[in-house]
Amino acid sequence: MTASATTASTIRLLAGYHALGRAAGLSDHLTQYGPPPLPGTTTRSHAGQRLIQVVEEAGLTGRGGGAFPTARKMRSVAASRRRAVVVVNAAEGEPASGKDRLLLTVAPHLVLDGAALAAHAVGAREIVVCVHAGGRLAADTERAVAEREQARLTAVPIRVCGVPGRYVASEETALVSWINGGEAKPAFTPPRPYERGVDGRPTLVSNAETYAHIALIARYGPEWFRSCGSPDAPGTALFTVTGAVAAPGVIEAPLGTSVADLLRMAGGPSEQLQAVLAGGYGGTWLPLPLVHTPTTPAAFAATGAALGPGIIVALPTRACGVAESAWVLAWLASETAGQCGPCVFGLPAIAADFAAIANCQADASVYRRLQQRLSVIAGRGACRHPDGAVRFAASALQVFGSHLSFHERAGRCLAARRPGLLPIPGRG
Numbered sequence: 001m002t003a004s005a006t007t008a009s010t011i012r013l014l015a016g017y018h019a020l021g022r023a024a025g026l027s028d029h030l031t032q033y034g035p036p037p038l039p040g041t042t043t044r045s046h047a048g049q050r051l052i053q054v055v056e057e058a059g060l061t062g063r064g065g066g067a068f069p070t071a072r073k074m075r076s077v078a079a080s081r082r083r084a085v086v087v088v089n090a091a092e093g094e095p096a097s098g099k100d101r102l103l104l105t106v107a108p109h110l111v112l113d114g115a116a117l118a119a120h121a122v123g124a125r126e127i128v129v130c131v132h133a134g135g136r137l138a139a140d141t142e143r144a145v146a147e148r149e150q151a152r153l154t155a156v157p158i159r160v161c162g163v164p165g166r167y168v169a170s171e172e173t174a175l176v177s178w179i180n181g182g183e184a185k186p187a188f189t190p191p192r193p194y195e196r197g198v199d200g201r202p203t204l205v206s207n208a209e210t211y212a213h214i215a216l217i218a219r220y221g222p223e224w225f226r227s228c229g230s231p232d233a234p235g236t237a238l239f240t241v242t243g244a245v246a247a248p249g250v251i252e253a254p255l256g257t258s259v260a261d262l263l264r265m266a267g268g269p270s271e272q273l274q275a276v277l278a279g280g281y282g283g284t285w286l287p288l289p290l291v292h293t294p295t296t297p298a299a300f301a302a303t304g305a306a307l308g309p310g311i312i313v314a315l316p317t318r319a320c321g322v323a324e325s326a327w328v329l330a331w332l333a334s335e336t337a338g339q340c341g342p343c344v345f346g347l348p349a350i351a352a353d354f355a356a357i358a359n360c361q362a363d364a365s366v367y368r369r370l371q372q373r374l375s376v377i378a379g380r381g382a383c384r385h386p387d388g389a390v391r392f393a394a395s396a397l398q399v400f401g402s403h404l405s406f407h408e409r410a411g412r413c414l415a416a417r418r419p420g421l422l423p424i425p426g427r428g
């Protein structure tokens with residue numbers, strides 16, 4: 001995934017990459033940003049509290065999909081008297097997302113600076129960076145960690161942990177279970193990781209991009225961070241914009257930028273569009289009139305949509321949104337961690353109903369059954385995987401309403417026989 005250029009004033013996390021045109025090594029990083037602003041003479045607890053306060057004033061929210069206030073999470077971890085652990089979630093399970101991979105590849109030291117600062121603030125004794133196992137990103141990240149060790153920049157030891165490339169493996173309790181030597185499956189909560197996580201210690205799990213923002217906020221302050229974005233959703237965010245656009249890639253833009261503007265930044269639609277997928281496979285389809293929605297969690301929630309981890313996929317009119325949704329739902333069903341009935345039985349049932357609809361083999365009873373299934377599954381799994389799948393399915397029913405009637409009437413849909421546009425892992 002490449003990075004697309006946006007206007008200079010709104011490029012923060014990717015500024016080094018746009019200036020250099022390649023990944024930044026440690027010396028590039030130090031030339032651009034100077035050493036990480038770890039406090040010198042102040043006591044750890046005082047300096048840590050100060051950083052948490054600055055992150056709070058900045059209004060930083062997590063960039064992993066939930067938009068939870070980062071300072072609140074840091075404060076909960078710091079409140080424990082036990083030594084904590086910091087986990088960097090760069091496992092990026094959403095197939096249509098590429099932002100964490102890109103960020104950790106081109107600006108690894110920004111992410112690691114943020115993790116080191118967070119570790120200092122919450123009193124952590126270890127940093128664990130989670131990436132997909134065995135890939136190039138794991139090797140590159142190991143190299144970046146070694147560079148820091150050589151330069152004696154690591155007050156807290158950092159290790160890279162390879163995680164299975166499954167959708168639910170990057171959910172925070174699944175990561176903790178995997179780091180602890182268990183399966184990469186979500187755990188039943190409470191306790192949440194901030195209470196008892198890695199080695200039973202209070203654990204801060206945040207997205208890779210979130211840590212990179214912490215690194216910049218610590219250097220430039222909360223006012224600088226808030227000078228971009230909207231008052232209720234400050235700062236920039238990384239968006240992965242793909243599908244029918246001229247220049248697909250990762251774009252850094254202020255939160256609050258409309259979906260339509262993000263499409264423009266990605267070169268504009270390359271063909272006529274019918275809808276946009278926002279938020280990934282746990283997100284929602286947006287009808288075209290809603291592409292002017294600003295990308296803030298509140299504005300999205302007001303339309304019933306979810307921003308998730310900044311994924312935007314432009315769906316052209318030549319594709320069948322019903323078939324695309326059916327393929328995604330079949331994949332989501334196959335990604336269950338197999339622990340909760342509503343997820344294990346409910347998601348395949350929803351996927352089967354969608355497959356029948358996509359194949360023009362569904363009558364009114366299938367639609368009734370599907371609506372009923374969608375209404376009982378959400379909120380009943382140990383993790384939010386089924387909630388995301390239900391949200392995605394419900395939005396498909398809403399947004400592709402007229403095409404659904406066509407499927408009911410016509411007996412066949414040629415567009416549904418074309419190769420799928422949305423990425424499905426393992427599909428040839």
Ligand SMILES: Cc1cc2nc3c(=O)[nH]c(=O)nc-3n(C[C@H](O)[C@H](O)[C@H](O)COP(=O)(O)O)c2cc1C
Nearest residue numbers: 062063064089092093170171172206207210384385
């Ligand atoms: C099924 C599922 C998959 C998830 N995948 C990711 C992921 O790939 N990357 C990520 O950062 N967060 C993911 N999350 C959210 C994490 O559990 C966690 O909330 C996040 O890493 C916290 O970081 P943040 O506060 O910086 O957003 C996922 C959640 C669920 C329910």
Ligand code: SF4
Nearest residue numbers: 337339340343381383
């Ligand atoms: S809801 Fe599904 S994915 Fe989540 S823990 Fe339960 S079975 Fe696993």
